[in-house]
Amino acid sequence: MKTLNFLTLLLIAGTIGFSSCKKDDDKPVEETSETTLKTGEISLSSTELYKDDWVYFSFATGAQVNGVDSTNFTTKTNWDIAFHSRLGRTNSGASSDTEAKGGVYYANSTDFDVIDKAIENTVLVDDSVSLITGIGNYGPTYKKVSGNEVFDGAFDVDYTQHPPVYTPTKKVYVVQTATGKYAKIQITSYYNAEGESGHITFKYAYQSDGSTNLK
Numbered sequence: 001m002k003t004l005n006f007l008t009l010l011l012i013a014g015t016i017g018f019s020s021c022k023k024d025d026d027k028p029v030e031e032t033s034e035t036t037l038k039t040g041e042i043s044l045s046s047t048e049l050y051k052d053d054w055v056y057f058s059f060a061t062g063a064q065v066n067g068v069d070s071t072n073f074t075t076k077t078n079w080d081i082a083f084h085s086r087l088g089r090t091n092s093g094a095s096s097d098t099e100a101k102g103g104v105y106y107a108n109s110t111d112f113d114v115i116d117k118a119i120e121n122t123v124l125v126d127d128s129v130s131l132i133t134g135i136g137n138y139g140p141t142y143k144k145v146s147g148n149e150v151f152d153g154a155f156d157v158d159y160t161q162h163p164p165v166y167t168p169t170k171k172v173y174v175v176q177t178a179t180g181k182y183a184k185i186q187i188t189s190y191y192n193a194e195g196e197s198g199h200i201t202f203k204y205a206y207q208s209d210g211s212t213n214l215k
Helices: 002-025 149-153
Strands: 037-045 055-058 081-084 087-090 103-106 127-136 139-147 155-158 165-168 172-176 182-191 197-207
Touching: 037 055, 087 103, 087 127, 087 139, 087 149, 103 149, 127 149, 165 182
Parallel strands: none
Antiparallel strands: 037 197, 055 081, 081 087, 103 172, 127 139, 155 165, 172 182, 182 197
């Protein structure tokens, strides 16, 4: 009888131990992954205010694109967005002679963080904008160049001061890149640290995996 009880206790103990080990083995393995959302802030400076001098930017590299100018920008696919003073353009429409898939739309918000997803098939492609070529006796003179009118609301302008003061409206824009990927941007400044105008600073979040997720 004592032998039977002892064997029974051993069997129960072994069963409990096996069940405990089995439970530990069933725990899911925690997985970690690197985010594909790339964020940053960049300042681009148009050095020639009254010339067709744009500064080009690539979200894929997170840097200004060199070697692109007014003579060849429509043939290049290595840039996504460009600025000249208060004007903006994307690699699309009148700004592209290639199969680039660029464009932009206003996300109806001034809260950068709240825009978490791009809306597909919404972007406006480039057409034409008015570039100031100089100041004449009767005011500014203009010429038409390719650009995107979505950026017309990027700044509030106070013309009561000389020179006029430009204040970013902090509107959030969703940009479709030349390769069809998505990024969101918010222009935060028109001036550099010395107070010189024509220096566009914007923060961005770029989704490198090709999805519409922006947060």
